[in-house]
Amino acid sequence: MSTLLKEFDHHVQAQQYASADSLVESLLQTDYIASLERKDALQFLYRIGYVYPELTLELSKQRDDVPRPFKDTLRIALGDIPSLRSYNQADTLVAIKIALMRHKALWAKLLVYRFYRQYALQPINLVKSNKLTIGNNRKKVKKNNNAQKVSIIVTTYNSAAFIENCIDSLLNQSINNIEIIVVDDASTDNTVDILKKYLTIKVIKLSENNGTYHARNIGIEQSTGYFVTFQDSDDWSHPERLELQLKELLNTSTAIASFSHFFRVDQSSGLPICRQNYPLLRLNLSSMMVSRSVLDKLGRFDSSKRIESDKKLFELIKSIYSSDSIIYIRKPLAVGLYRVNSLTTAQKSGFNKYGFSDVRHLI
Template sequence: MTLPTRTEQLQMIRASELMDPDWYRETYRDVALLRLDPAVHYFDHGAAMGRNPGKAFDTKYYLRNAPGAAESGLNPLVHHILSGQTSATKPPRAAGLRHMATLRTKLLSLGFTEPPLTDLRNAVQHAKVPDTRALASRELAMWEMRQKSQEGYAAALTHLAAARADARDHGFRSKLSVLELLCHHHLGDDAGARACYERAALAGEVGPDMLLARTNIETDPEMRLTLINAVLGHYGIAPVALGGNADQPLYDRMTGDAHPAVGDGPKVTVLIAAYDAADTLPSALRSLQEQTWRNLEILVLDDCSPTPGTREVAERFAAEDPRIRYIRMEENRGAYVARNRGLDEATGEYITLHDADDWSHPAKIETQIRHLLAHPDVVGCLSEQARAMSDLTFSRWAGEGVFIIPNTSSFMFHAPRMRDALGYWDSVRFSADNELIRRMQRVFGKESVTFLETGPLSFQRDSATSIIADAVLGVNGFFMGVRREYLHAQSHYRHQEGADLRFGNDWRVRPFPVPVVMRADRAERLSEAGHLDVVIAGDLRTGSASVRIVLDLIARHQAAGRTVGMFELNRYRATGVQSTRIATDLRAEAWARGVRILSFGEAVRCETLFVIDANVLKDTQRYMPSVTPGHVRVIDLPDADDTPPRDVAAGWVERSWSCTPEWEDAPITPEQNEEG
């Protein structure tokens, strides 16, 4: 076969949809910096370097797998075109990505440790798809970073280097850079952090999150402010400055430059639930007074603070600004009960939230209200935030290495439509913002709530003692424990036929069961909720063989007048399991019978703990409720494979519950009798 000329091959490359010049320049920054022609560079150098002409063509994979490609002497993309475009141009990603998502769920939400870590290490070593290897390496790195130890940060850097070697996507590598800089910082290696930043800058990997990460290695407050303003400028947000007293924390000195005020337009009511917030409330109120949208009503809802400081601060501000009003709750029932009181008091056509310890940019409310006014079909919207320490550094990353995330505390909605269709917030102690958003989307449609990509219009005050940092009840970028149970419970309720999605304002009447620690009356409930007669543990997910036995145990023990609770104790490798959630019929039966669903973060004593299937006793699981049983009975499942030896399972039981287990076989069902 006569080889095409260079000119002919370049023409083929340029004409191919698989050659993406913009992507090539963005991915390989040297090509952009030197202003090279992407097609020419790929033909002359890129293919030999293992580079890809676009997202849809993997050069290395094609040369390994397309018959005759490596021996042809042709550019790989040209070979693909001339051979009739019959060979795969990139490895199959879907299966690998699904596998990584499954491992992440098992590691982070289900609470397994060693098995998913082992599977991730195996993926790094043996996965054929580079994207899969990169994802596995990054997941291992983030796991090590969450340990918050010097050894962990050092190990994370090794994993991040491996991820970078396999990563081809520019956005993916940019997030790796953020994590790398943070690791160097936590190791006390500011020189390494600066080198990381400089390398990222040369590679075009410095975006808003990287700029915020850099605040950790800058000691000059003005330099930190410069970085913050660079982030704001990226999103077209006006800069901020430092005012106030030099003795104050930098966070409390933030102020917006003078902006044109908007005097007309509909009134927006701002609800601030506050509890012992005398130290932080002034900054929150000042930031609201600086809002360009002037037609505001600001309600400070004091959740029965034990000291007078919150009232004194609010009344001092209210004396100078008639838009501010102080309301004291008669008893402490949590922020959402207070906000529901605010819903009744509000006179604005639109309602939004603001935390008592946060600062917001002057443009925040105007940005959101203008979006709602311009899109009357939209019922609610959110802006974005980043979590800042008091010294204006940013270290609490979320997701896959980002700081800028949706701000649920910014949720703004059209009050009449919300009240008519949805009523009130769920009266739990935390997480009700997202529940209301999901309920609104269920009633009005997915597009009824807009997550605006505004950039950080709020800086949530971060500290080591904030609830988001709590190891049990905190926000970690994934759902676990009581937050996971609340997420699944609300979803089950919303999707029931005939479910009433218009919630009432009486916190004593719950629409669906939630963990006791989330209830408005948790103080009273905890004193009486610490004992159950029977607790059942097992794999409760759809498709699990344990579900039938759990239902049988519930019926049997309740018929005998015993109180019953249950919690998830899952098999790591569970054939036939179709979900990560408790089986729908099992949850429905538990709710109907008043069976408590226990979660990590709760503690109970019981007479008997039943463990269904010894296979759940093979691997340690971090997210179990604290159960103190009188004795433990392990029920063996028929035909269970890979069941651990009884001495291994017994050791697991003794370590977890300080009991020597008793053993019994699963009861025979009528169906099994018929088969026999």
């Protein structure tokens, strides 16, 4: 991390927002961004891009190696709609966003197809009525045998609106030796009633709401798989997610955990989105696949906290095990729902415009 980024984050964490503003504004009078190593410059620009899109666009002019897709996301944040693009790999998501904003649904469908093909994944049709949908996939996949059972823990709380897409995506995985355990954290809607139609999954209904990490730990206790993974109730998994993560674990002798990537879709607009603006394809902490024995050794999730315990466990794994023990599959193996009043967006547990959260800062 560059000295400049450390200084900016120090101001934000101290809630000295005027000082953070002044720091960025002062850079317009210098060529400091141009003098940084590319990695440090981009890290800083990405960090401030969603806070000051206009200033960041201006600062980007100091360099000729700032990715064009990133600059497109800044223009979108400022209310502009860039021309239709054709980008590669993760940046295809930016092109898809632009196509949908320009109401070019057919072009967006072709880009989604091309997006998955670039990662050698089965293409999924996610475009419906000029929006991206979560789990618009009814094509049954061929099931492959796996000797080691995988348990998938899903925690729910008032998830009636999206739980079917979540469970359907898990039942449509390309491996067959799995168990799905849903732990309902005292929902007050009809989530549990909806789950009754799934005869092959195990549903545990809790009488008191104690948070998703408490519910996950209960699911782990009830699991019988050699490996355990997780999925949020408003997420959808690509049919090949479990197979690819399991394959990497089994084929890498030093591996103890695997993670995949995902992107989010805004529930209201139907556009790919992330809180930080860019890049849109990001690490999915909930995708962690790990052996049950390692989870037991690490003490599972800290259920005394309602947020950030997955990140805390992730950091613990990194501190104990070598870097080659963690496998990162940088493929779009899930789609998450970005919605109001989730743990990420709610006022009490979410982030402000500077990317700061009082609650999360204390953890």
